[in-house]
């Protein structure tokens with residue numbers, strides 16, 4: 232009310248206006264003016280105002296002596312699931328001046344007024360780091376209230392207070408209490424948190440969806456005017472204290488969020504991803520979102536500032552074109568890709584076709600199928616990505632091979648009616664109801680409009696669009712015992728006294744498949760990672776299940792210059808024998824050398840799981856093979872004779888590299904207690920030298936044994952990460968230290984491996 236009313240008086244320049252005593256006078260003058268105008272227009276109206284509303288104006292007049300002001304309530308805090316602070320509010324102050332009050336404050340004495348203005352401009356410009364000429368301009372405005380600096384913190388506010396009291400400027404300068412939102416982790420989880428506007432109202436994320444909870448109740452302060460001439464012009468009394476907003480406790484886990492963001496950002500850069508990526512980690516049993524990362528995220532402390540990636544797109548633009556593009560980029564930057572952007576899921580969707588077929592009893596893991604490389608449905612021929620055909624294979628192998636014809640057959644055996652029934656039951660025709668704003672709807676062939684051709688393409692995940700969060704929720708239902716759960720990011724709301732207001736637990740919407748089917752799907756997905764197209768997500772010591780996908784983006788969405796664009800994704804579940812978490816890792820429009828989900832999304836998906844599973848308390852159980860290639864502790868051989876040190880190390884399976892011609896080991900690299908792999912190098916320094924460096928080789932493209940050999944020859948150790956090293960076709964694709972870097976001999980370099988032969992292409996040929 233106040234802001235909208237009073238801003239009418241103020242013209243264009245300042246944003247927020249608060250009532251002052253002078254304003255009341257002006258307001259009444261204006262009201263009376265309007266009344267006068269209305270009088271000429273309608274006598275009836277005037278009668279109405281005078282008779283009916285007479286009391287209202289009387290009351291307004293009396294308020295010239297009594298000021299009733301709202302005080303700001305602090306917005307509630309936001310925590311992660313371990314009570315790490317993600318968002319908080321603090322009291323800050325706005326400094327204002329009241330130019331129209333100078334006349335009365337200095338008895339209309341021009342000389343004194345000018346002296347005061349110049350003192351204020353100089354003094355405040357120093358304290359508040361403002362230009363004194365700008366301040367002077369503010370002081371000379373015809374205005375009753377001008378904010379000269381917003382959101383200053385206590386230390387600065389105290390300085391301003393001292394300046395006011397020292398110079399007796401209390402009639403013309405003042406401070407208003409306000410509050411400011413802080414996000415201590417900068418851009419971490421910004422897409423989920425969202426941000427607030429200048430009036431602290433939630434504009435995005437949970438700040439928006441829980442705005443009512445977070446907004447507190449403002450308080451009231453009544454000030455009354457004392458006799459003229461007294462030191463204290465007003466006396467204040469709190470009528471009601473402001474009440475802080477409710478606290479939110481999220482299901483997000485800061486650690487898991489950090490891991491997801493780290494690998495997502497890396498993959499987006501490495502694969503030159505043009506249309507962002509997202510990574511969501513969810514508890515499949517409860518629907519709690521543990522991490523939701525969207526690449527190119529923003530800093531909610533400065534939400535309107537474009538990140539560097541977007542800023543470059545504004546180059547060369549000006550005027551309205553600049554403004555339009557900037558707004559478009561801001562919206563893109565804020566948009567929650569996991570919730571607001573529907574896409575064609577491609578081969579990952581085969582999990583759902585498979586689950587429906589298992590549940591309906593029309594297939595089993597050992598049922599045999601034949602793939603000739605193509606299949607014809609209603610006159611349309613669909614090719615398998617392996618054009619020569621997969622030949623005879625079981626359902627389990629068809630999952631590993633991501634064989635299109637087999638899933639087209641399963642779709643046709645299910646039929647339109649049953650397929651649609653499961654599509655619906657898996658929640659793909661409704662929003663998930665996640666407690667975040669902007670959830671997009673899916674688009675799909677309705678049962679009525681679905682013919683054999685639409686059914687065929689739908690069965691392998693093309694020609695319909697769902698959101699990443701819908702897919703993750705649906706797949707969770709295929710491995711958690713069969714239940715469609717409701718995903719959520721807030722687990723509890725507490726009031727300002729830390730009392731629970733509400734909690735969100737597990738919401739089972741319905742059971743879609745049986746426990747049996749669910750167990751079978753988990754086993755099939757485990758085999759996909761162990762033996763099939765998901766092997767790049769392998770994590771030593773853990774049972775990971777998953778399915779990869781590479782879907783073609785629909786031509787109608789593409790400009791002529793952009794053809795053949797893809798979404799490469801990986802959906803993982805772990806531990807595969809009783810899944811607790813599911814992860815969806817998705818890269819939209821990868822423009823690098825490779826775009827297959829199995830090659831670009833499965834490796835980072837595996838890396839995330841390799842860090843998240845131990846963190847969640849799952850102990851690794853290594854296979855015999857894995858144990859053989861595990862790293863071992865380096866012995867302490869410093870001080871020993873070279874010959875004895877060498878034999879100690881070789882007994883353990885290490886190689887010794889002697890530098891210098893002394894006969895005693897003076898230092899060693901790696902140091903005692905470090906872990907290196909079987910066959911690794913320990914450099915023994917025997918002369919004066921303590922360290923020798925060498926150039927790091929380029930390992931990319933090498934097989935496991937070639938990397939081993941190159942590293943040993945150069946005098947480095949390697950630690951192996953990524954795809955199961957026993958699988959064929961595995962080569963190195965990145966390394967922790969850049970090629971050519973000079974490093975001390977014996978240093979351990981992490982080399983990442985993947986299988987480049989995985990194919991999970993779902994687009995039809």
Ligand SMILES: [Zn+2]
Pocket residue numbers: 602604615616617620621622632633634635636637
């Ligand atoms: Zn095939």
